[in-house]
Amino acid sequence: MWDERFNQSEYVYGTEPNEFLVSVAGQIPQGKVLCLAEGEGRNACFLASLGYQVTAVDQSSVGLAKAQKLAQEKGVKITTIQSNLADFEIVVDAWQGIVSIFCHLPSSLRKQLYPRIYQGLKSGGVFILEGFAPEQLQYTTGGPKDLDLLPNLMNLREELSSFAYLTSHTLERHLNEGIYHQGKAALIQVLAKK
Template sequence: MSDTFWDQRYANASYVYGTQPNDFLVSMAGRIPRGPVLCLAEGEGRNAVFLAERGHAVTAVDGSAVGLRKAQELAASRGVSLVTQVADLADFAITPGAWAGIVSIWAHLPPALRQRVHRQVVAGLQPGGVFILEAYTPAQLRHGTGGPKDPSLCMTLPALRAELTGLTFHVGCEIERDVKEGVGHTGLAAVVQVCAHRPAAGGPR
C-alpha cells in the first residue's frame, strides 16, 4: 500500500484505528526501560502518544504525512510531545544502540524489507532495550476484520524468531483475540505477539 493510500485513509477527521493504544502494547509497556522509544509505521499516533504519556521521549515514523500530522494533534490534546518523521521504512535507518524501546504494531511489510527492518531493530536496541510487536498471521485472512489481504505480508512466530535472532523472548505466541481499534480493526483476529529484549553484554539471557 502506497503512502498516498494511507494519506487518503487518514484524511478524515476521525481516527481510523481510534485514539486508544493497542491492548498488547499496554500490557507490555512496563517492560520498556527508561529512555527513548521508536514507533515504526505509527500512523495516527495513538501508541506513540501513550508511550509519551508514560514519560518516554518518542519518535514516530510513518510514510503518511497526514497520519503524523494527526499524531501531533493527538499529542497536543494530551499535553505531550512527539518527534515525527515522514519516511518509508525502506529508506529509514534505525540508529544502532539508540533505543530503550522499539514498537511495531500492525507494521506489515514485504518479507525481504521486514527481515531487513527487523535486523535493524535488533541492532537498534540498547542493551536491555525491549521490542514489542503485534501483527496479523496468515490465518487472519479468514476473519476479514482488518490487516493485509496478501498472506506474504503477515507474520508467523517461527519467522519472527529467526528474524529477531539476538533478542531474548519474554512473550512469543500466536493467538486469536478480539481486537477493537476504531473502525479499522474490529472483531476476532489471528495475531502474533512478541515482547523481547536485547541482552546486556555478559549479562543473563
C-alpha cells in the same frame, strides 16, 4: 493509500493505545522509544504519557499531522518523522524500546529491517510487536490479504533470531481499534529483549 485512509476527521484506528502494548509497556526501560509505522499516533502518545521520549515514524504526512494533533490534545510531546521504513536510518544503540504495532512489511524488507532494529536498541532494550497472523485471512476484521505480509510465528522468530524472547505467541482476541480493526482477529505478539 495511507494518506487517503488517514484523510478524514475520525481517527481510523482510534485514539486509545493497542491493548498488547499497554500490557507490556512497563518492560521498556525509561528513555527513548521508536514507534514504527505509527500512523495517527495513538501508541506514541500513550508512551509519551508514561514519560518516554517518543519518536513516531510513518510514510504518511497526513497520519503524522493527526499524531501531532492527538499529542497536543493529550498534553504530551512526540517527535514525528515522515519516512518509508526501507529508507529510514535506525541509529545504532540509541533506543530503549522499538515498537511495531500492525506494521505489516514484505519478507524482503523485514529481513533488512529486523537486524537494524536489533542494532538500534541499547543493551536491555525491548522490541514489542503485534501483528496479524496468517490465520487472519479467514476474518474480515482488518489486515493485509497478502501472505507475504503475514509471517507465521516460526518464520518471525527466525527473522528475529538475535533477540531473547520474553513473550512470543499467537492468539485470537477481539479487536476494538477504530473502524478498521473491529472483531475477532488472529494475532502474533512478541516481546523480545536485546
